[in-house]
Amino acid sequence: MVGGVFFSTGGYAGVLLAINAPHRRRDGTWGRAPWRWWAREPANYDYLAAAVLFAGTLIFAINLVDSLIGDLTAAQEDRLVWSPDIIGCLLFLISGHLAMVDIAGSWWKVKGEGLGWWIVFVNQVGSVLFMVAAVASFVRADGDMIAVGIANWGTLTGALCFAVAGFAQFFEAPSE
Numbered sequence: 001m002v003g004g005v006f007f008s009t010g011g012y013a014g015v016l017l018a019i020n021a022p023h024r025r026r027d028g029t030w031g032r033a034p035w036r037w038w039a040r041e042p043a044n045y046d047y048l049a050a051a052v053l054f055a056g057t058l059i060f061a062i063n064l065v066d067s068l069i070g071d072l073t074a075a076q077e078d079r080l081v082w083s084p085d086i087i088g089c090l091l092f093l094i095s096g097h098l099a100m101v102d103i104a105g106s107w108w109k110v111k112g113e114g115l116g117w118w119i120v121f122v123n124q125v126g127s128v129l130f131m132v133a134a135v136a137s138f139v140r141a142d143g144d145m146i147a148v149g150i151a152n153w154g155t156l157t158g159a160l161c162f163a164v165a166g167f168a169q170f171f172e173a174p175s176e
Contacts, residue, residue, distance in 0.1 A: 004064045011057035014050040021046070045102035049095045056091030059084050074139045082138055089131040096124035115172045119165045126161030129154045
């Protein structure tokens with residue numbers, strides 16, 4: 001539960017960073033707007049990626065709380081634990097794609113430049129691995145998961161991707 005609180009807090013911190021970062025003015029200079037706790041910026045892909053990621057962390061929080069309920073049937077576990085897990089993973093994939101669009105400058109361009117693109121790419125790989133883990137954790141009618149080993153491997157390697165990308169951000173120079 002504590003890790004889930006930090007996870008969602010980190011997601012919200014990403015939203016704060018996206019909406020309070022300096023923005024380019026019409027005259028080409030950079031300026032800061034007054035501090036905001038929330039915003040609606042549908043044309044800002046950085047913000048959209050952060051907001052969708054934050055929504056995914058909240059869905060994962062539901063998954064986490066539901067997973068603590070004891071003695072669930074296979075159907076209840078799929079509905080209360082697996083379904084939010086899949087939805088959260090889907091939101092992470094969407095968020096990662098929005099971040100790649102923000103970095104690469106195009107919906108279809110796969111390769112960007114610089115460390116920022118690699119950070120987004122490694123995060124997206126982590127999101128794919130989380131989705132693999134989520135699919136593998138589906139509980140069959142007999143109460144067993146489809147593939148426990150793959151679920152554990154996908155979760156571990158996905159989390160490692162997120163950790164590596166997070167650490168790499170310390171070395172990313174601010175843009176001009």
